[in-house]
Amino acid sequence: MRIFKTALLTLMLLITVIFVCSCGGEPVKTSLNYERPIIAIERSVDALDNVSYLNCFTLGAKQAYMESDNYNPELVSTLLPSQTASKRLFKAKVTSAQPLEQEDITMLEKEYKDKYKKRINISKAQKLNVEFGTMLGNNEKIDSRELIAVRIESEWYIYGDVIESLNFGVNTEHSKTAS
Secondary structure, three states: OHHHHHHHHHHHHHHHHHHHHHOOOOOOOOOOHHHHHHHHHHHHHHOOOHHHHHOOEOHHHHHHHHHOOOOOOOHHHHHOOOOOOOOOOEEEEEEEEEEOOHHHHHHHHHHHHHHHOOOOOEEEEEEEEEEEEEEEOOEEEEEEEEEEEEEEOOEEEEEOOOOOOOOOOOOEEEEOOOO
16 A cells, blocks of 8 residues: 555656646746836837826826826827837837946936925936837837836836837838748
């Protein structure tokens, strides 16, 4: 009876190992925390979701934009060139990141207080080079931007008055065959 229990336990362990090893397929691409607002921008622009797009930016910048004469409640739909296909094929990729020193973070906090009349406590900040791109027919339009991501409390945001300046795919054009 003891040999039977040992054999059964070994068989169950082997089946469990096979099951666990066979799950998943391709590995999931993980992102660093400071990349989260870039990923959120990508998803919100692709979904034409203005609310989610604005939530990627600091509260002061968001409120200033919403109170400005330039406020457009349909901003996200104007950020990409028009497309005939149903798929927007929008992408955003952080190509490099560099942490900011504490003195730079202190300057950002002071600038924020002066500009928006609000205090913030930035625990971390990263200077990001981000490549935004979209497909138009067989042409890929790419726009590279330098942005600052800041961590306020436990969330990451894009810092600065860049909400409406991100017209994706306007500056550089690369010819690329669509697959």
